[in-house]
Amino acid sequence: MSQDIRVTVWNEFRHERNDEEIGKTYPDGIHGAIAEGLNAIDGITARTATLDEPEHGLTEEVLANTDVLTWWGHMAHREVDEAIVDRVQKRVWEGMGLIVLHSGHHSKVFKGLMGSPANLHWREAGERERLWVVNPGHPIAKGLPAYFELEYEEMYGEPFTVPEPLETVFVSWFQGGEVFRSGLTYRRGAGNIFYFRPGHETYPTYHDANVGQVLRNAVNWAYQGDRHAHLMKAPNTPVAEAIEAIEERGAKLSAADHAGEVKS
Numbered sequence: 374m375s376q377d378i379r380v381t382v383w384n385e386f387r388h389e390r391n392d393e394e395i396g397k398t399y400p401d402g403i404h405g406a407i408a409e410g411l412n413a414i415d416g417i418t419a420r421t422a423t424l425d426e427p428e429h430g431l432t433e434e435v436l437a438n439t440d441v442l443t444w445w446g447h448m449a450h451r452e453v454d455e456a457i458v459d460r461v462q463k464r465v466w467e468g469m470g471l472i473v474l475h476s477g478h479h480s481k482v483f484k485g486l487m488g489s490p491a492n493l494h495w496r497e498a499g500e501r502e503r504l505w506v507v508n509p510g511h512p513i514a515k516g517l518p519a520y521f522e523l524e525y526e527e528m529y530g531e532p533f534t535v536p537e538p539l540e541t542v543f544v545s546w547f548q549g550g551e552v553f554r555s556g557l558t559y560r561r562g563a564g565n566i567f568y569f570r571p572g573h574e575t576y577p578t579y580h581d582a583n584v585g586q587v588l589r590n591a592v593n594w595a596y597q598g599d600r601h602a603h604l605m606k607a608p609n610t611p612v613a614e615a616i617e618a619i620e621e622r623g624a625k626l627s628a629a630d631h632a633g634e635v636k637s
């Protein structure tokens with residue numbers, strides 16, 4: 374690849390500053406740990422952005438230069454500005470990849486793109502999670518064993534109220550007995566979306582080698598070189614420009630002088 378995939382790692386960055394234990398696990402923030410893992414390999418250049426930066430660090434310019442956005446949020450979903458949510462959604466529709474992590478299932482960005490509440494059952498007990506690779510041929514599963522375990526995780530249980538995914542890559546089993554579809558792919562507009570379940574803030578999940586492999590794989594899978602800004606327009610094709618010659622007939626709602634107009 375001639376140019377690196379440009380990733381922006383977005384994080385709420387509140388828990389790490391407010392809780393001493395979490396701060397010790399992630400001294401550079403969850404975003405810092407994720408970006409470090411992505412930057413460790415050739416072909417990916419990751420930068421970070423956080424909630425308390427102006428425009429949440431997601432300016433038009435930053436998003437215009439982002440191929441894949443990763444999203445971690447939990448306690449401050451409501452503080453994310455609607456204008457930024459709309460901006461991110463528009464970029465996804467144009468073809469920007471989006472990787473939604475753990476409690477990001479309740480972010481405005483994810484719920485909006487799913488069109489559903491994205492609810493689930495949960496329990497914080499530091500129990501073992503076993504992630505089964507249920508789609509071993511999928512690019513997001515590349516290089517992974519048949520299953521891998523995270524010794525300490527929060528439990529998420531079904532039903533997960535999201536639309537049926539395009540593909541299910543991982544299914545998790547938890548020590549307490551629940552199961553969860555923990556790696557799901559979607560497409561919204563031209564954009565690839567991957568939801569990946571692990572990543573509770575009190576556990577060192579983003580220091581795990583297999584999780585790092587999943588994130589790198591997901592970035593490569595979600596990446597598309599082209600943006601499709603034209604898909605954001607709804608142009609009128611005038612009668613005179615129809616491919617085959619046609620005559621206007623019948624009633625119509627739009628005035629003749631609207632011909633060629635673009636609906637926004």
Ligand code: ZN
Pocket residue numbers: 475476527572573574
């Ligand atoms: Zn959590």
